[in-house]
Every structure is written in structure tokens, then in C-alpha cells.
Amino acid sequence: MDKKINIGIIGCGHWGPNFVRNFYSMPEAQVIGVCDLSPARLAQIKKAYPRLTVYRDYRRLLDKSSLDAVVVSTPASTHYKIAKEALEKKKHVLVEKPLSTDLGQAEDLIRISRKAGKVLMVGHTFLFNPAVNKIKEIISKKELGRIYYIHSRRTNLGPLRKDVNAVWDLSPHDISIINYILGQMPLEVSAYAQRFLTHKLDDVGFIILKYPKDVLVHIHASWLDPKKIREMVFIGNSKMLVYEDTDLSQPIKVYDKGVMEKRYERPYRSFKEFQLIIRDGLTDTVEVEKEEPLKRECRHFIDCIIEGREPLTDAEGGLNILKVLSAVDKSIARKGSFVKV
Numbered sequence: 001m002d003k004k005i006n007i008g009i010i011g012c013g014h015w016g017p018n019f020v021r022n023f024y025s026m027p028e029a030q031v032i033g034v035c036d037l038s039p040a041r042l043a044q045i046k047k048a049y050p051r052l053t054v055y056r057d058y059r060r061l062l063d064k065s066s067l068d069a070v071v072v073s074t075p076a077s078t079h080y081k082i083a084k085e086a087l088e089k090k091k092h093v094l095v096e097k098p099l100s101t102d103l104g105q106a107e108d109l110i111r112i113s114r115k116a117g118k119v120l121m122v123g124h125t126f127l128f129n130p131a132v133n134k135i136k137e138i139i140s141k142k143e144l145g146r147i148y149y150i151h152s153r154r155t156n157l158g159p160l161r162k163d164v165n166a167v168w169d170l171s172p173h174d175i176s177i178i179n180y181i182l183g184q185m186p187l188e189v190s191a192y193a194q195r196f197l198t199h200k201l202d203d204v205g206f207i208i209l210k211y212p213k214d215v216l217v218h219i220h221a222s223w224l225d226p227k228k229i230r231e232m233v234f235i236g237n238s239k240m241l242v243y244e245d246t247d248l249s250q251p252i253k254v255y256d257k258g259v260m261e262k263r264y265e266r267p268y269r270s271f272k273e274f275q276l277i278i279r280d281g282l283t284d285t286v287e288v289e290k291e292e293p294l295k296r297e298c299r300h301f302i303d304c305i306i307e308g309r310e311p312l313t314d315a316e317g318g319l320n321i322l323k324v325l326s327a328v329d330k331s332i333a334r335k336g337s338f339v340k341v
């Protein structure tokens with residue numbers, strides 16, 4: 001294809017510049033504008049990319065007829081409004097997670113994108129992470145056996161957001177990863193969250209999700225923790241897997257560990273005759289490709305536009321995550337009672 005996809009980035013705070021950098025390096029794309037409310041952010045972008053046109057009002061960018069697609073990397077509460085206007089102006093949209101803060105709004109975006117015949121993709125970056133792809137492969141091949149349970153910790157000291165709480169900020173990552181790996185949605189959730197700092201949003205949340213086939217999941221999301229932890233543990237009946245996203249050289253370790261029941265040939269009559277044996281075998285590190293997940297995500301967005309394909313992280317998947325989060329909200333309001341998804 002000769003024509004480049006002309007792309008604009010809306011929202012250039014902490015995360016947006018990563019899109020600018022990645023699309024800048026792609027031969028099939030041309031970044032034609034960057035937009036942010038903050039003149040200071042725009043000045044920084046202009047310093048790094050002097051030939052780039054910058055805008056404070058995203059509507060001026062959307063009005064450009066040469067613009068094919070936009071990335072919306074603004075705070076979650078603004079995703080719906082900006083993505084809707086972009087789709088209505090017939091632009092392809094890659095919107096950051098969460099797709100929206102409201103189920104009805106997300107459904108609206110799906111309707112508008114279908115009517116416009118434009119790609120609507122959600123920035124669930126972890127689905128483009130080679131480590132996550134590898135874990136899906138390992139689990140699909142039943143190398144861990146049957147999955148008993150999964151627990152995930154996504155903690156740090158801040159950064160605090162002003163529009164969504166820690167659960168809405170952090171756990172879309174865990175939920176998107178687990179839905180993708182298990183290929184299923186949770187059936188019900190129980191959650192408890194609390195605020196400890198001076199602002200109005202919960203900074204710590206604990207979520208339990210029950211998936212089909214009795215797979216139990218626990219997620220700890222926190223902005224109030226001394227350590228930045230991005231760890232997921234998958235416990236199977238034959239092996240166990242630990243994924244540490246912060247370990248850049250060896251993010252996945254597979255432990256050949258388990259607890260086996262040693263049964264006597266004849267039925268056992270007492271606890272003494274029943275023994276649990278710990279199997280403590282080798283630990284394998286798994287080879288994982290080192291490509292930046294966001295780069296793969298950006299390339300996928302461009303491929304979907306060029307080939308008219310549905311993205312891996314389509315808006316339906318983004319809506320599914322909102323369905324889980326809204327059940328989580330209901331459970332938090334009911335002090336942790338189980339709520340069906």
C-alpha cells in the first residue's frame with residue numbers, strides 16, 4: 001500500500017508520547033498532529049518532534065480531512081466524548097483502556113463505529129505482550145494441567161488518578177489478560193475497596209472472580225504500596241507459573257511443583273495412612289520475545305485499518321471488561337457480596 005495512514009494522537013501526558021514515538025517509526029503511518037490541553041506538554045512534544053503540528057483543541061485536529069485515524073490517550077472519563085466525535089467524523093479510533101466509564105456509552109461507541117465502518121480498537125496493551133501470548137500458549141497446551149486458581153498483584157505508590165479509582169485504573173489489565181488466556185468471562189465477582197488517602201477515590205481494591213470450570217481468580221489493585229509489583233501467578237494441578245512483568249530478562253518461570261495425594265493400595269482407614277507428598281521439581285525459565293508490546297499494538301491498529309480486520313482488542317472485548325468492572329462496582333457497594341457478571 002502506497003498511501004500512509006495519517007494519524008493524530010489526542011492526549012500527550014504520561015502515556016501518549018509512547019504512541020507518538022511508535023507511530024513515528026512506522027513506515028505505514030504518518031503522525032500529522034498531536035493534541036493536549038496543556039501547553040507545557042505540547043512544548044515538550046514540539047521540542048522532540050519540531051516538524052509536528054500541535055493543537056490544544058482536538059476538534060481542530062479532527063476537522064482535518066487528511067486525518068485517517070486517532071489515538072485517544074486522555075483520562076478515562078473523556079474517552080467516550082472524544083472517541084464518539086472522532087468516529088462521527090469517520091476516523092478510525094484506538095482508544096486507551098478503559099473503553100469508557102459507562103456500559104451504555106461503550107455500547108453507543110460500538111454502534112457508531114459499525115455505522116461508520118471504522119475500526120474501534122481498545123488499548124489493552126498486555127494482549128500484545130509476548131509474555132502474555134506465551135502464557136496463553138503454555139496454558140492452552142495444558143502444560144500446567146488444569147488451572148485451579150490465578151492471583152495477580154498490580155501495586156505501586158501512585159500515580160493517583162482524578163477520575164477513576166485504583167480498581168478501574170489498574171485491574172482492566174488483569175481482567176483483559178485473564179479473559180484472553182482463559183478464553184472466557186467470569187461468572188460472578190466479589191470485591192472490596194477502600195480509600196485511605198485524602199482524595200475521593202478508592203486507592204486499594206481486592207477482587208475475587210469466579211470463572212467457569214471452578215477457576216478462582218484474585219486481583220489486588222493498589223496505588224498505596226511501597227513496591228511496584230506486576231505479578232501474576234497461575235496455579236495448575238501439574239505445574240505452576242509466575243509472570244513478573246517488571247522482570248525484563250526472565251518474566252516467566254514455570255515451577256514443576258505440586259502436592260500429590262499418596263494413596264495406599266487398599267482404602268486408608270486413618271489420617272496416618274493418608275499422606276500428602278510435595279513434588280519439588282525443576283524451575284524452567286521461558287524464552288520470551290523482547291519486542292515492545294505497544295509497538296506491536298500500534299502495528300496491529302494500522303494492519304486492521306489497511307486490511308479492514310477486527311482488532312484482537314476490539315470494542316466488544318473492551319465492553320466485556322466494563323461489564324466485569326460494573327459488577328465489581330456493585331459488589332463494592334454491597335460490601336463484597338457476590339454479583340453476577
Ligand SMILES: NC(=O)c1ccc[n+]([C@@H]2O[C@H](COP(=O)([O-])OP(=O)(O)OC[C@H]3O[C@@H](n4cnc5c(N)ncnc54)[C@H](O)[C@@H]3O)[C@@H](O)[C@H]2O)c1
Pocket residue numbers: 010011012013014015016035036037038041056058073074075076078096097098123124125169
Ligand atoms: N495501556 C497501558 O498500558 C496504559 C498505561 C498508562 C496509561 N494508560 C491509559 O492512557 C490514558 C492516559 O493516561 P496517562 O497516564 O497518560 O494520563 P495523564 O493524566 O498523564 O495524561 C492525560 C493527558 O490528556 C490530556 N487531556 C485531557 N483532556 C484532554 C482533551 N479534552 N483534549 C486533549 N488532551 C486532553 C491532559 O492534559 C494530559 O496531558 C488513560 O486512559 C490510562 O488508563 C494505559
